[in-house]
Amino acid sequence: MIIDGKKFAQKLKNKIKKEVQSIKNKTKLTPGLAVIFVGHHTPSEIYVRKKQISAKEVGINFKVLRFKNSVTEKKLILGIQKFNKDKKIHGILVQLPLPNHINNQKIIGKIDPRKDVDGFHPINVGNLSSGKDALVPCTPLGCYLMIKSVRKNLAGLSALIIGRSNLNGKPMAQLLLKEDCTVTIGHSKTKNLKALCKKADIVVAAVGRANLVKGDWIKKGAIVIDVGINRVEKKKGYKIVGDVEFKSVVKKVRAITPVPGGVGPVTIACLLSNTLKAFKSINLLLSK
Numbered sequence: 001m002i003i004d005g006k007k008f009a010q011k012l013k014n015k016i017k018k019e020v021q022s023i024k025n026k027t028k029l030t031p032g033l034a035v036i037f038v039g040h041h042t043p044s045e046i047y048v049r050k051k052q053i054s055a056k057e058v059g060i061n062f063k064v065l066r067f068k069n070s071v072t073e074k075k076l077i078l079g080i081q082k083f084n085k086d087k088k089i090h091g092i093l094v095q096l097p098l099p100n101h102i103n104n105q106k107i108i109g110k111i112d113p114r115k116d117v118d119g120f121h122p123i124n125v126g127n128l129s130s131g132k133d134a135l136v137p138c139t140p141l142g143c144y145l146m147i148k149s150v151r152k153n154l155a156g157l158s159a160l161i162i163g164r165s166n167l168n169g170k171p172m173a174q175l176l177l178k179e180d181c182t183v184t185i186g187h188s189k190t191k192n193l194k195a196l197c198k199k200a201d202i203v204v205a206a207v208g209r210a211n212l213v214k215g216d217w218i219k220k221g222a223i224v225i226d227v228g229i230n231r232v233e234k235k236k237g238y239k240i241v242g243d244v245e246f247k248s249v250v251k252k253v254r255a256i257t258p259v260p261g262g263v264g265p266v267t268i269a270c271l272l273s274n275t276l277k278a279f280k281s282i283n284l285l286l287s288k
């Protein structure tokens with residue numbers, strides 16, 4: 001089974017759109033998402049544009065506050081504080097990467113945790129890791145939802161997460177631990193990753209190494225989620241591939257996400273879902 005990320009995201013967005021519409025009818029309020037964007041990083045330009053199109057599709061208001069590459073931390077913090085106070089904004093996201101002279105953690109720490117739709121604020125990180133309700137980072141949340149769509153009960157399964165980033169690997173581990181999986185986090189220094197992978201019922205690859213995971217690394221019937229987005233050169237131009245060698249791995253799995261068209265679209269749908277969740281918690285509407 002190949003999990004079609006575009007279809008999966010569309011279903012999620014349809015649900016969000018209905019709920020946003022019903023909120024608008026009942027309360028005359030509209031959820032709002034603000035993005036803080038520094039510089040001209042080309043992939044970020046593309047991501048932010050996609051976020052904007054998707055927000056519009058489901059009826060969520062969208063604002064971008066742009067800064068030059070030379071912006072100071074002080075100015076960025078003022079921008080965040082403005083959105084923290086803004087009653088029409090329920091989600092705030094600082095698009096990464098930020099320039100080197102900016103301390104990411106310092107900036108993210110200034111976001112009102114209730115509006116932290118990326119789930120990067122220490123309060124949300126702490127709540128997730130202690131099993132409390134939290135805003136969860138969008139990519140691992142999307143991976144989790146796709147895994148659950150294939151198999152509801154994950155208790156006792158062994159999961160290998162390749163990659164230990166704060167954005168993906170660590171929150172992914174927390175989500176699967178909460179499902180009673182036995183979780184291993186592998187990374188660039190891990191010895192014999194292949195042997196670990198061969199034992200895993202669930203593999204989430206998020207290391208950023210093109211085609212690292214091969215067919216003979218995979219246990220038959222595993223669920224494989226590929227978070228990688230790697231550019232590889234072709235004779236003419238380049239193509240995007242994941243961390244998983246799709247051709248050889250697809251033959252072994254129960255389910256797999258392709259790249260592109262797998263995790264990417266679902267991540268954006270989860271951002272909208274987090275914005276709706278933030279809106280409801282700020283306005284004390286009961287979550288369904």
Ligand code: GUN
Nearest residue numbers: 093094095096097118138
């Ligand atoms: N840049 C790449 N991925 C992400 C993400 O998930 N959130 C933010 N804010 N920036 C990113």
